[in-house]
Amino acid sequence: MSIKVSHLFYTYMKKTPNEVEALHDVNLTIEDNSYVAFVGTTGSGKSTLIQNLNALLIPTLGTIEVDDFVITNNKKRYKKTKQLRKHVGLVFQFPEYQLFEETVEKDVAFGLKNYGYSEKEALEIARKTLLKLGIPKEYFLRSPFELSGGEKRRVALAGILALDPDILVLDEPTSGLSIEVKNLITDLIDNLHRSGKTIIVVTHDMDLVLKYCQKVFVLSSGKLVFEGTPIELFSGNHEEYGLEVPPLYLACQKLIKNGVPLDITNIKIIDDLLVQIKEWKSK
Amino acid sequence: MTAVEVKNLSFSYDNKDNILNNISFQIEKGKYVSIVGHNGSGKSTLAKLLVGLLETKQGEIYINDLRLTNKTIKKIRQIESIVFQNPDNQFIGATVEDDIAFGLENRNFPQPKMIELVKEWASNVGMGDYLNKEPSYLSGGQKQRVAIAGALVLSPEILILDEATSMLDPKGKRNVRELIAKMKENMPFLTIISITHDIEEAYLSDQVIVLNSGEILFNGTPQEVFSHEEQLKNCGLDIPFIMKFKNGLDDLNIKYSSSNDLDEVISSICQSK
Numbered sequence: 001m002s003i004k005v006s007h008l009f010y011t012y013m014k015k016t017p018n019e020v021e022a023l024h025d026v027n028l029t030i031e032d033n034s035y036v037a038f039v040g041t042t043g044s045g046k047s048t049l050i051q052n053l054n055a056l057l058i059p060t061l062g063t064i065e066v067d068d069f070v071i072t073n074n075k076k077r078y079k080k081t082k083q084l085r086k087h088v089g090l091v092f093q094f095p096e097y098q099l100f101e102e103t104v105e106k107d108v109a110f111g112l113k114n115y116g117y118s119e120k121e122a123l124e125i126a127r128k129t130l131l132k133l134g135i136p137k138e139y140f141l142r143s144p145f146e147l148s149g150g151e152k153r154r155v156a157l158a159g160i161l162a163l164d165p166d167i168l169v170l171d172e173p174t175s176g177l178s179i180e181v182k183n184l185i186t187d188l189i190d191n192l193h194r195s196g197k198t199i200i201v202v203t204h205d206m207d208l209v210l211k212y213c214q215k216v217f218v219l220s221s222g223k224l225v226f227e228g229t230p231i232e233l234f235s236g237n238h239e240e241y242g243l244e245v246p247p248l249y250l251a252c253q254k255l256i257k258n259g260v261p262l263d264i265t266n267i268k269i270i271d272d273l274l275v276q277i278k279e280w281k282s283k
Numbered sequence: 284m285t286a287v288e289v290k291n292l293s294f295s296y297d298n299k300d301n302i303l304n305n306i307s308f309q310i311e312k313g314k315y316v317s318i319v320g321h322n323g324s325g326k327s328t329l330a331k332l333l334v335g336l337l338e339t340k341q342g343e344i345y346i347n348d349l350r351l352t353n354k355t356i357k358k359i360r361q362i363e364s365i366v367f368q369n370p371d372n373q374f375i376g377a378t379v380e381d382d383i384a385f386g387l388e389n390r391n392f393p394q395p396k397m398i399e400l401v402k403e404w405a406s407n408v409g410m411g412d413y414l415n416k417e418p419s420y421l422s423g424g425q426k427q428r429v430a431i432a433g434a435l436v437l438s439p440e441i442l443i444l445d446e447a448t449s450m451l452d453p454k455g456k457r458n459v460r461e462l463i464a465k466m467k468e469n470m471p472f473l474t475i476i477s478i479t480h481d482i483e484e485a486y487l488s489d490q491v492i493v494l495n496s497g498e499i500l501f502n503g504t505p506q507e508v509f510s511h512e513e514q515l516k517n518c519g520l521d522i523p524f525i526m527k528f529k530n531g532l533d534d535l536n537i538k539y540s541s542s543n544d545l546d547e548v549i550s551s552i553c554q555s556k
Contacts, residue, residue, distance in 0.1 A: 251545060
């Protein structure tokens with residue numbers, strides 16, 4: 001079970017004077033239960049790519065295989081869209097802007113009802129999912145618009161998670177959040193990964209990439225220009241792709257240059273670095 | 284000399300809840316000051332008050348010792364320029380050249396001088412090769428640099444950046460950050476006030492003012508302000524990496540140089556071994 005993208009091309013407004021090629025011959029594989037990131041500057045094709053993964057966009061050329069689903073360009077519409085989208089949950093950037101229902105629980109149940117669950121079943125699953133995300137009972141009957149930013153984002157996430165997708169795709173899950181809500185959301189995603197889900201994030205947040213991701217894909221002008229571990233990316237041509245290195249990695253590099261023997265592959269957060277400095281000092 | 288003085292300023296949009304609550308501070312001429320705070324802290328409201336886009340009802344704002352009122356606003360707008368958050372909402376010209384010239388045209392600048400100035404500022408912000416380009420061909424970072432050129436071509440004494448980098452990708456952010464550093468060096472009398480979310484950017488400024496729920500929580504050098512890790516965390520703010528690193532070294536009782544530069548801190552801990 002995995003995701004396989006083969007010779008994917010995507011062109012917006014094909015055969016018009018405004019046609020723009022957003023993806024050019026992208027080939028990649030995402031292993032089951034991995035945690036990967038797509039990075040690249042604005043306009044590199046990241047969002048176009050993830051929308052191809054759940055058939056919001058249909059390839060102009062090429063094939064996408066998501067487990068048993070095969071999406072190609074030979075039909076205008078993909079027939080199994082509904083089943084596919086239950087399997088691949090896509091959380092847009094600022095998902096809280098899409099909340100619309102009268103109450104929190106109704107908002108989360110909305111997707112489930114589209115999948116044929118009865119009102120009662122849908123609400124039951126919605127409530128369970130909300131509790132898992134740390135939204136207490138007292139909130140269920142409130143309007144989602146009364147919630148704080150972090151609560152709204154969790155409710156929006158719950159709407160996707162209620163469908164229990166095996167693959168979760170998140171576009172900029174941490175942008176615009178306060179530090180504590182950001183930590184809460186990244187912990188939550190980490191737990192979902194540990195419970196067996198495949199996680200795909202699109203992000204500019206290199207601290208997140210370093211801390212969690214096993215693999216990074218870099219897109220530049222619609223082409224896949226790099227795939228490897230975060231450490232391989234930061235020690236290589238990141239600048240050419242317009243990417244920043246997280247300050248933690250920068251500090252590690254400087255320490256190594258100054259003769260401190262660090263095991264850089266085991267440094268994901270600042271505390272890991274401090275532990276290694278302490279060991280080195282005590283030797 | 285004081286460039287900006289704010290005295291007992293309060294503001295509310297609905298006459299009920301105060302967005303800003305009795306704040307006072309001063310900014311010296313030629314300083315680069317960051318105003319930070321989480322969503323809803325009142326920082327964007329403060330930016331709008333400082334340029335007179337919102338009317339001050341309670342308290343006083345002085346720009347170059349001139350009190351900001353309906354009568355002085357025209358004069359004060361010659362002293363201040365502002366760059367907003369969204370690069371697309373402030374591109375008015377059909378081309379880069381037109382856009383930078385917009386403010387000069389409004390001030391009836393003689394054309395030969397205007398052409399010269401526009402070219403000079405386009406190249407100062409690294410957009411000299413794009414004079415005839417339309418905005419749709421530019422990245423967000425490039426548009427923001429054009430906006431900064433359009434603000435600085437009017438030779439203001441105070442430049443206000445209202446989250447000017449928050450919608451940019453890391454490369455665009457870095458370019459604008461480098462441009463600010465260059466301006467600081469070449470224009471020592473320019474006062475820069477940057478309203479920002481970006482803690483690493485704030486660390487580079489001379490003074491940091493932290494707003495929380497409409498009140499000033501801290502006001503001082505980045506080193507002083509960011510030493511309050513816990514309190515900042517409680518109002519949703521992170522601290523710069525170098526400060527976290529130093530705090531961690533303190534916990535381990537490891538001595539290091541008091542420098543604000545990561546390179547020096549690192550070489551000092553390596554030498555002391």
